[in-house]
Amino acid sequence: MSETAEATATENANANEQGDQSGPVFSVRNLWKVFGPKADRVPGDASLTELSQSELREKTGCTAAVRDVSFDVHKGEVFVVMGLSGSGKSTLVRCLTRLIEPTAGTLEFNGDDVISMGKEALRQLRRHRASMVFQNFGLLPHRSVLDNVAYGLEIQGMPKPQRRKRASEMVAKVGLEGLGERRPGQLSGGQQQRVGLARALAVDPQVLLFDEPFSALDPLIRRDMQEEVIRLHREEGRTMIFITHDLSEALRLGDRIALMRDGEIVQLGTPEEIVANPADDYVRDFVRDVPREQVISVRRAMRPADAAEAETGTEVAPDTLVSDAIATVARSGEHCRVVENGRMLGIVDHASLLTVVAGLDKDAGDNAGEDAAGEGGKGREVAAV
Ligand SMILES: Nc1ncnc2c1ncn2[C@@H]1O[C@H](COP(=O)(O)OP(=O)(O)OP(=O)(O)O)[C@@H](O)[C@H]1O
Ligand SMILES: [Mg+2]
Numbered sequence: 001m002s003e004t005a006e007a008t009a010t011e012n013a014n015a016n017e018q019g020d021q022s023g024p025v026f027s028v029r030n031l032w033k034v035f036g037p038k039a040d041r042v043p044g045d046a047s048l049t050e051l052s053q054s055e056l057r058e059k060t061g062c063t064a065a066v067r068d069v070s071f072d073v074h075k076g077e078v079f080v081v082m083g084l085s086g087s088g089k090s091t092l093v094r095c096l097t098r099l100i101e102p103t104a105g106t107l108e109f110n111g112d113d114v115i116s117m118g119k120e121a122l123r124q125l126r127r128h129r130a131s132m133v134f135q136n137f138g139l140l141p142h143r144s145v146l147d148n149v150a151y152g153l154e155i156q157g158m159p160k161p162q163r164r165k166r167a168s169e170m171v172a173k174v175g176l177e178g179l180g181e182r183r184p185g186q187l188s189g190g191q192q193q194r195v196g197l198a199r200a201l202a203v204d205p206q207v208l209l210f211d212e213p214f215s216a217l218d219p220l221i222r223r224d225m226q227e228e229v230i231r232l233h234r235e236e237g238r239t240m241i242f243i244t245h246d247l248s249e250a251l252r253l254g255d256r257i258a259l260m261r262d263g264e265i266v267q268l269g270t271p272e273e274i275v276a277n278p279a280d281d282y283v284r285d286f287v288r289d290v291p292r293e294q295v296i297s298v299r300r301a302m303r304p305a306d307a308a309e310a311e312t313g314t315e316v317a318p319d320t321l322v323s324d325a326i327a328t329v330a331r332s333g334e335h336c337r338v339v340e341n342g343r344m345l346g347i348v349d350h351a352s353l354l355t356v357v358a359g360l361d362k363d364a365g366d367n368a369g370e371d372a373a374g375e376g377g378k379g380r381e382v383a384a385v
Helices: 003-016 053-060 089-096 119-129 145-149 151-156 160-173 189-202 219-236 247-253 271-276 281-287 322-332 350-357 365-373 378-383
Strands: 026-035 063-073 078-083 104-109 130-133 207-211 239-244 256-261 264-269 314-316 336-340 343-348
Touching: 026 089, 053 063, 063 089, 063 264, 078 089, 078 247, 089 104, 089 207, 089 239, 119 130, 119 151, 130 189, 145 151, 145 160, 145 189, 151 160, 151 189, 160 189, 189 219, 219 239, 219 247, 239 247, 247 271, 256 271, 256 281, 264 271, 264 281, 271 281, 314 322, 322 336, 322 343, 322 350, 343 350
Parallel strands: 078 239, 078 256, 130 207, 207 239, 314 336
Antiparallel strands: 026 063, 026 104, 256 264, 336 343
């Protein structure tokens, strides 16, 4: 995320929240959700927790949909949860506002203990602070677009003139100006999803939670909606938690991605970290077809400069994508210097950039660091991405 978005994110958080400002939005530790008979006994019993999903089911009749998961969601980030069907994504995200009751673990929202919240506090959390956008939109068919968008405000008890005003602002914000009086049935799927988005935004929540909101949309409209989310995020810096099982969607939207398998988070990192350094074969399989040059930055592709190279070549920032650096090198016909705060970190040229495209850097991850280490400790910067 850009620095501007980060700054906006902080402002947005300040505007929305009276609670703890410094910490993460969500802080999750050792969270479990076990479905089935006597589910409570599973998390604390080492002889059960070490079983695989199928062994556990066989022995106890229980499914551990979320298994000992810990993570923080930072203010202003788009946190993507991805994984195959049944890996526990929806269960995990529903646990965050206790739409599903966790079996064990701790859970904080802006430092407030969510597990001990009573009914009223939970209702406040879901209505005002963390809004969910569902895949099936959940629109009311007999109400106009405006009244659908105003629905959350109506529940909050906002008087009609104010809520209609706020709803029309939100309708305009998601690009549906002029369609406010239509019924949902008179809109396309993409437009209906925009109404769902506007409704979630109307209550000005600190966090938006999306459960595969676009998976029912055709690819072009889906792309359009992704752009919309990116635009909204850039403009408002609102924290978002976004479930998808579509890798390209995850890579496009996510500041960080949590990859789930059988209820566990097998890897949590930036798109670049996950593509460049998959934690295991499951993750490697997931990212196999990703165009690496569109995710990996020159920081991972650079090498130390020869004395002759240090004074020439176009300057690029370390987070420049390899694909963009390829275009620059192709245009200029010479290498690029990777420069951060006036300091040169290394060089990228045809060979080092093509190494990334070809995937030959995969096993070399840390070697890049070792190679460059001779150059007065630059190596650490190369390796510590
Ligand atoms: N109410 C329930 N009772 C029993 N098992 C459940 C229940 N809800 C979910 N599960 C099981 O928990 C596991 C995780 O389900 P979950 O819906 O979280 O997966 P998901 O990653 O969201 O999958 P999808 O991509 O298909 O939406 C699955 O094995 C599922 O069968
Ligand atoms: Mg799901």
